[in-house]
Amino acid sequence: MATIKQKITPFLWFDTQAEEAVNFYTSIFKNSKMGAVTRYDDAGAKAAGRPKGSVMTASFQLEEQEFVALNGGPQFKFTEAISFVVNCESQQEVDEFWQKLTDGGQESQCGWLKDKFGLSWQIVPTILPEMLADKDPEKSKRVMNAMLQMKKIDIPTLQKSAEQKV
Numbered sequence: 001m002a003t004i005k006q007k008i009t010p011f012l013w014f015d016t017q018a019e020e021a022v023n024f025y026t027s028i029f030k031n032s033k034m035g036a037v038t039r040y041d042d043a044g045a046k047a048a049g050r051p052k053g054s055v056m057t058a059s060f061q062l063e064e065q066e067f068v069a070l071n072g073g074p075q076f077k078f079t080e081a082i083s084f085v086v087n088c089e090s091q092q093e094v095d096e097f098w099q100k101l102t103d104g105g106q107e108s109q110c111g112w113l114k115d116k117f118g119l120s121w122q123i124v125p126t127i128l129p130e131m132l133a134d135k136d137p138e139k140s141k142r143v144m145n146a147m148l149q150m151k152k153i154d155i156p157t158l159q160k161s162a163e164q165k166v
């Protein structure tokens with residue numbers, strides 16, 4: 001019997017791209033790996049309207065977080081109501097994740113993007129929440145105003161805004 005490592009596992013619903021998505025995500029995050037793949041058998045394929053032998057689920061890990069991808073059909077789509085936050089220690093890390101996850105996807109505002117599968121991500125430098133919680137309300141306001149003008153978060157611009165004398 002498999003050992004469950006975490007109590008709650010995000011379960012991502014795809015039409016037919018679960019395996020492609022898992023390969024995409026595990027290629028982006030350094031500390032990642034593919035897990036078990038289950039395939040539709042005769043009964044499951046018939047019930048789900050899927051080809052026999054096609055991928056039903058694929059488990060994977062990103063940064064020690066377990067996920068499962070399901071090829072469940074076209075009836076459900078991702079929305080911004082659910083997103084994954086990637087905490088980044090440097091501008092280089094922000095730039096790298098932004099570039100890789102927007103490949104085939106689309107940029108949004110304030111560090112948000114949608115990948116090519118429609119899944120929403122937030123690419124956030126770890127310094128941002130600290131700057132927004134600064135004890136100087138004017139400084140945090142300047143940082144917020146700067147961030148609201150950005151798509152991809154730019155740490156040097158945030159720092160410059162924080163230190164700006166009015």
